[in-house]
Amino acid sequence: MEKRTIPVLGMMCAGCAANVERRMNGIEGVERAAVNLATRTVLVEYDETRVSPEKMKEEIERAGYDLVIEEDRSVAEIENRAYALLRRRVVVSWVFALLVMAISMGWLHIGNRDVANQTMLIIALANIVYCGRQFFVNAWRQLTHASANMDTLVALSTGVSFLFSTFNTFWGERYWEARGMVWDTWFDASVMIITFVLTGRLLENRAKNSTASAIRSLMGLQPKTARVVEGDDVNEVPIATLQRGDIVEVRPGEKIPVDGIVVNEKNIPTENGKQITERHSPTENGELSARPWSLCLQRTERYDYVQARNTDEKSNHTSQFSTLSSQLEQFSTLSSQLDHVSIDESMITGEPVPAVRKAGEKVFAGTIVKQGTLRFKAQAVGKDTLLAGIIRTVQEAQGSKAPVQRVVDKIALIFVPTVVVLSVLTFLLWWGRGGEYMLPRAILSAVNVLVIACPCALGLATPTALMVGIGKAAKKNILIKDATALESIRKMDALVIDKTGTLTIPNEQVDLAHSAELQPEEREQLKPHAREAMEQLRQLGVEVYMMSGDKEEAVAFWAEKAGIGHYRWQVLPQDKEDMVRQLQADGHHVGMTGDGINDTQALAVADVSIAMGKGTDVAMDVAQVTLMGTDLRRIPDAIRLSKQTVGMIHQNLFWAFIYNIICIPLAAGIPFFFGFHWQMTPMWASALMAFSSVSVVLNSLRLKATT
Numbered sequence: 001m002e003k004r005t006i007p008v009l010g011m012m013c014a015g016c017a018a019n020v021e022r023r024m025n026g027i028e029g030v031e032r033a034a035v036n037l038a039t040r041t042v043l044v045e046y047d048e049t050r051v052s053p054e055k056m057k058e059e060i061e062r063a064g065y066d067l068v069i070e071e072d073r074s075v076a077e078i079e080n081r082a083y084a085l086l087r088r089r090v091v092v093s094w095v096f097a098l099l100v101m102a103i104s105m106g107w108l109h110i111g112n113r114d115v116a117n118q119t120m121l122i123i124a125l126a127n128i129v130y131c132g133r134q135f136f137v138n139a140w141r142q143l144t145h146a147s148a149n150m151d152t153l154v155a156l157s158t159g160v161s162f163l164f165s166t167f168n169t170f171w172g173e174r175y176w177e178a179r180g181m182v183w184d185t186w187f188d189a190s191v192m193i194i195t196f197v198l199t200g201r202l203l204e205n206r207a208k209n210s211t212a213s214a215i216r217s218l219m220g221l222q223p224k225t226a227r228v229v230e231g232d233d234v235n236e237v238p239i240a241t242l243q244r245g246d247i248v249e250v251r252p253g254e255k256i257p258v259d260g261i262v263v264n265e266k267n268i269p270t271e272n273g274k275q276i277t278e279r280h281s282p283t284e285n286g287e288l289s290a291r292p293w294s295l296c297l298q299r300t301e302r303y304d305y306v307q308a309r310n311t312d313e314k315s316n317h318t319s320q321f322s323t324l325s326s327q328l329e330q331f332s333t334l335s336s337q338l339d340h341v342s343i344d345e346s347m348i349t350g351e352p353v354p355a356v357r358k359a360g361e362k363v364f365a366g367t368i369v370k371q372g373t374l375r376f377k378a379q380a381v382g383k384d385t386l387l388a389g390i391i392r393t394v395q396e397a398q399g400s401k402a403p404v405q406r407v408v409d410k411i412a413l414i415f416v417p418t419v420v421v422l423s424v425l426t427f428l429l430w431w432g433r434g435g436e437y438m439l440p441r442a443i444l445s446a447v448n449v450l451v452i453a454c455p456c457a458l459g460l461a462t463p464t465a466l467m468v469g470i471g472k473a474a475k476k477n478i479l480i481k482d483a484t485a486l487e488s489i490r491k492m493d494a495l496v497i498d499k500t501g502t503l504t505i506p507n508e509q510v511d512l513a514h515s516a517e518l519q520p521e522e523r524e525q526l527k528p529h530a531r532e533a534m535e536q537l538r539q540l541g542v543e544v545y546m547m548s549g550d551k552e553e554a555v556a557f558w559a560e561k562a563g564i565g566h567y568r569w570q571v572l573p574q575d576k577e578d579m580v581r582q583l584q585a586d587g588h589h590v591g592m593t594g595d596g597i598n599d600t601q602a603l604a605v606a607d608v609s610i611a612m613g614k615g616t617d618v619a620m621d622v623a624q625v626t627l628m629g630t631d632l633r634r635i636p637d638a639i640r641l642s643k644q645t646v647g648m649i650h651q652n653l654f655w656a657f658i659y660n661i662i663c664i665p666l667a668a669g670i671p672f673f674f675g676f677h678w679q680m681t682p683m684w685a686s687a688l689m690a691f692s693s694v695s696v697v698l699n700s701l702r703l704k705a706t707t
């Protein structure tokens, strides 16, 4: 039985995911298949003697999706290529749109009408085939699920207006004029609809979240091999072969491969993997003490100083001397610590000061040995380590978070069938009124309804507002990776916040030897405006909870300083996650702000995740929002901006709808029934359609002007 994770292309919604999963599970030889929509992959277990990945790919392609079975192609690469293609299509479509508009406004009226129409036909056809093909493919896919989305309406209105215009180009004169009717073409509408909607898609695509990179960086924290001590021998083995109870050796600068318990009381000096006996000192130079060196240096410097001929030389000596003695000072501190094993556990605790670990104490996979050579007994290996737990949570949280369904798609479910029904009703109304004599008007009105109701304005309403919102946030040093995040920040009513690196700036000068006796103010300081930021959050209705891996006194001290009422100390990554989940269970929309790997689990499960720009890459990868700089007031700013943006989206959608409500009866020719001898011409239908799109864009740009 073979097990493999294969990237899937073309899945857009939960419906697609269910469809792919059902088809995969229906293939002969596939034991089990589970689709993860967030990472756009399918985990498949199959009998390789009965089915091959090629066969699965073939089967999935038949449903309109694709499997990436070549190992060397990454999803990111494919997505980048798809984005580049989309951008190219938008540019080409704009060129087509401008050409067609120029022809329909100029050439059509002054030149040869037939030639002008035939030219537009070629351009419109090229536009559909090259730029708009995907809408037709998707509409067909939706139709096979007996469903409809915005793509359906785009395909329908461009398709129908193209076909009808083609008919008119060749037979318009013979058919309509014989019946005493004027006729026209809608090639411009057919082109412009695709141009506008594609532009909206491009804007939306620019703000897409990539989830896979976070998991990859977390996995990168785990070393591939470990050094196992067996008697006098130290052997390097693949990490997968490590067993519980193995004695593992880790040297300075290396990552600890699995969780375990320290066995050496002091640093074990080693050379080429062999233990050196106690008479050897930790460094090559023997018992190296800084003091005699310093005295020696002082003597020579003094001598040089006295010998110096002029003041320039003297001051030069003085500065050289002070540099050298400060280096010696540092060296002396270092050498005094050399017989300890100290470990950078910031990954787990978020605290930058390395911790001294003695025999019997726990060490964790992914943490880094700073000083000394560590020996420990492996306790939790493979999927049982704390790091594996973090990776699993991040993976699961991201996998289970279905992409938020776009408001437009929800509307489309009702809107599209309604428009189609209205269009058909329009046709029947006219036809019923005058039979064959009214047929031209019936068709004209039905097509007008489709063109005018086309969702260009709806398709632009959300992305343009989001684009302006995200741009505005970036100007305020708030980087928003995921458009849905901007929509969701405004709902936040509880914020779990990390301390070190997030609320406070650790003092990196503090050395390990003295860290235990320091007062909180000496190790670190509160970020400027932190208290004000917390106050603003409270005013916005957000309750703040501080969770820190630090000691009780420090946590209580800083909570008091920042004005935070709820706090917990010495928490593990799991506790932060539990806190987020607990608040979610209580019905809160929970935000999480942190900077470290120890925060990633909580960041992954939170409704709104905010990383600090100076933090670890993994935290930034997981989080939807990254704050550049140190000003925490950007969090309340982000909430306000989210409120403004969503307000703008609703406004845009409202106007796009009002517009449809007014224009559809006009397009259907309803005034005609009330004695007005006026009917909308196709040119007006497409001009109005374009106008509504432009007005939505202009409305979104207003957001830029607000503070």
Ligand SMILES: [Mg+2]
Residues within 6 Å of the ligand: 349, 350, 351, 498, 499, 500, 501, 502, 594, 595, 596
């Ligand atoms: Mg931290």
